[in-house]
Amino acid sequence: MSFKLICLFFCFFYTSSFAKNEILPLKLIAQAKSLMKSSLNSFTGYKLIESLTTEVGPRLAGSAAEKRARQWAVENFKKLGFKNIRVEPFEVQHWERVKEFASITSPYPQALSITALGGSISTPKTGIEAELVSFATLGELKRAPLKGFKGKIIFVDEKMTRTQDGSGYSVAVKKRSGAAIEAGKRGALAALIRSVGTDHHRFAHTGQMKYEKGVAAVPIAALSAPDADQLARSLSRSKKVIVKLNIQINATGKRPSGNVVAEIPGKRDEIVLIGAHLDSWDLGTGAVDDGAGVGIVMAAANEILKLGIKPNRTIRVVLFGSEEVGLVGAEAYVKKHRDELDKHIVGAESDFGARKIWRMDTFFAQEKLKIAQAILEVLEPLGIAKGNNEAYGGPDIIPLRKAGVAAVTLKQNGWDYFDLHHTADDTFDKIDSGEISQNVAAYSAFAWMCANINDDFKSASLEKNEKKN
Numbered sequence: 001m002s003f004k005l006i007c008l009f010f011c012f013f014y015t016s017s018f019a020k021n022e023i024l025p026l027k028l029i030a031q032a033k034s035l036m037k038s039s040l041n042s043f044t045g046y047k048l049i050e051s052l053t054t055e056v057g058p059r060l061a062g063s064a065a066e067k068r069a070r071q072w073a074v075e076n077f078k079k080l081g082f083k084n085i086r087v088e089p090f091e092v093q094h095w096e097r098v099k100e101f102a103s104i105t106s107p108y109p110q111a112l113s114i115t116a117l118g119g120s121i122s123t124p125k126t127g128i129e130a131e132l133v134s135f136a137t138l139g140e141l142k143r144a145p146l147k148g149f150k151g152k153i154i155f156v157d158e159k160m161t162r163t164q165d166g167s168g169y170s171v172a173v174k175k176r177s178g179a180a181i182e183a184g185k186r187g188a189l190a191a192l193i194r195s196v197g198t199d200h201h202r203f204a205h206t207g208q209m210k211y212e213k214g215v216a217a218v219p220i221a222a223l224s225a226p227d228a229d230q231l232a233r234s235l236s237r238s239k240k241v242i243v244k245l246n247i248q249i250n251a252t253g254k255r256p257s258g259n260v261v262a263e264i265p266g267k268r269d270e271i272v273l274i275g276a277h278l279d280s281w282d283l284g285t286g287a288v289d290d291g292a293g294v295g296i297v298m299a300a301a302n303e304i305l306k307l308g309i310k311p312n313r314t315i316r317v318v319l320f321g322s323e324e325v326g327l328v329g330a331e332a333y334v335k336k337h338r339d340e341l342d343k344h345i346v347g348a349e350s351d352f353g354a355r356k357i358w359r360m361d362t363f364f365a366q367e368k369l370k371i372a373q374a375i376l377e378v379l380e381p382l383g384i385a386k387g388n389n390e391a392y393g394g395p396d397i398i399p400l401r402k403a404g405v406a407a408v409t410l411k412q413n414g415w416d417y418f419d420l421h422h423t424a425d426d427t428f429d430k431i432d433s434g435e436i437s438q439n440v441a442a443y444s445a446f447a448w449m450c451a452n453i454n455d456d457f458k459s460a461s462l463e464k465n466e467k468k469n
């Protein structure tokens, strides 16, 4: 081949590959691909999850263990070589379980496996013993008359649908937040729900519940799925089933919590935020929720650090505190960073378990969807497909998204996430190192591309507001 021909060939090769992904320069694509390769061969994420779940274990919002988790995060960020490491403190309402017990006392006396929902009040010291009234769904309870339930225990036996994208949870979780309110409105003594979960094991799922101002507060607990089945069978045999419930909790005002922030400083003062939440429920060791997310985003940024190249934009890793009890850390973050929210060009949180990412959802203005497509093309070899443009970015991104920050969800396969979610069975043995590495690969390449892309981002909500005005 002549020199001219070789030049022509390379010229064609260069322009054709550039034309394939017009948004991203070839050099950036090559760097992203090398990050993906190094991440797939790294165990850093897996080791971080092992370390957090072993050395700290359960880390309830506002607890001494959550404080130890913050110290763990600061130490590990330091070890990995991050900059601007700090704890941003805030306060959270204290709540912890002391004791929980339930049993059928008639007609078939036997103990039930339950757990109090986060935020529930205690029963009287000696417990409550009352007749059970069952509702198939929260909707059925809402439609029931307000009279006729005084002195009863209301049981909502609604099942959750197993889905890959978690859509079953958004339906089922309404029962967790709404059952105590509906029971209170009807003068009931307490509420029980079938756990918000998809498993058939004897683990009850906890999670935050809600009360409503002006409505009597009643204690509430979740039954494991087999125990909910047991109650349903008892009810089908006997008109009158009596249940005893004793929940004792401790709630004494405000306690310290905090977000842990670490950065890879960029050349410009714009921010690409990747996050996870550091707190967990108290029953398990918070491995899939959300030790996995913590390990994934820390390791992803660590792969970027290892590149040794200063990004154009700052990559900020935020480990939010007190997520489980109502996004308290996320709200505190938005409050503290109000003046630089417009500098946040995109936010993404890993908080949907430890399985592989299979889809990328965005929340971008239409005109910016070409950026999403360009990024997606690089991530495709990881098995990631195009999703929708309604990403919420993860729970702790919601307040940022509301404030007009563009969001991305690198959606994990959630098929079996709700088998473990908020149970005593959420432990490190459920974590697969290969699946974690795939997540780390996606987050590192994603964050690197967002931090260096020669374009800005725009949220879909800003576009909608512009159309309104």
Ligand SMILES: [Zn+2]
Residues within 6 Å of the ligand: 277, 289, 290, 323, 351, 352
């Ligand atoms: Zn979570």
